[in-house]
Amino acid sequence: MAKIDLSKMNFDELKELQKDLPKAIEEFTERRRREALAAAKEAAAAAGFSLEELVGKPSKPKGGFLPAKYRHPENPEVTWSGRGRRPAWIKEALDEGKSLEDFAI
Known part of the structure; x- marks a missing residue:
C-alpha cells in the first residue's frame, strides 16, 4: 500500500481526506461482507446445501x-x-x- 505523507498535505487536502475516509471504510467493509457471503454460499453449495439450509433464513x-x-x-x-x-x-x-x-x- 502506498504510504501517504500527511505532513505534505495542506489543510484543505487533509479535510477532504477526512471527509472521504468514512465512505471508503464503509465501502471496503461492505465489499468484504459480500465476498465472505459469496464464499460461504460457495462452501455450502460444494457440500450440497444452500446457505439458508445450514443457517436458517434471516x-x-x-x-x-x-x-x-x-x-x-x-x-x-x-x-x-x-x-x-x-x-x-x-x-x-x-x-x-x-x-x-x-x-x-
Missing part, C-alpha cells in the same frame, strides 16, 4: 422492520430509519450545516 429484527427515512446522497443503498444512533454520514452532514430533510426519502 429473521426480522425484534422490533420489526422499520422503513428507511433517510438515504445517503452518494450511495443510495445506505439508508437510516431515523431511529437509534445517527450514522457517521448523517452526523458529518449535520456538522456541515445540512438538515435531515436534505436526506429524506
Whole structure:
C-alpha cells in the first residue's frame, strides 16, 4: 500500500481526506461482507446445501422492520430509519450545516 505523507498535505487536502475516509471504510467493509457471503454460499453449495439450509433464513429484527427515512446522497443503498444512533454520514452532514430533510426519502 502506498504510504501517504500527511505532513505534505495542506489543510484543505487533509479535510477532504477526512471527509472521504468514512465512505471508503464503509465501502471496503461492505465489499468484504459480500465476498465472505459469496464464499460461504460457495462452501455450502460444494457440500450440497444452500446457505439458508445450514443457517436458517434471516429473521426480522425484534422490533420489526422499520422503513428507511433517510438515504445517503452518494450511495443510495445506505439508508437510516431515523431511529437509534445517527450514522457517521448523517452526523458529518449535520456538522456541515445540512438538515435531515436534505436526506429524506
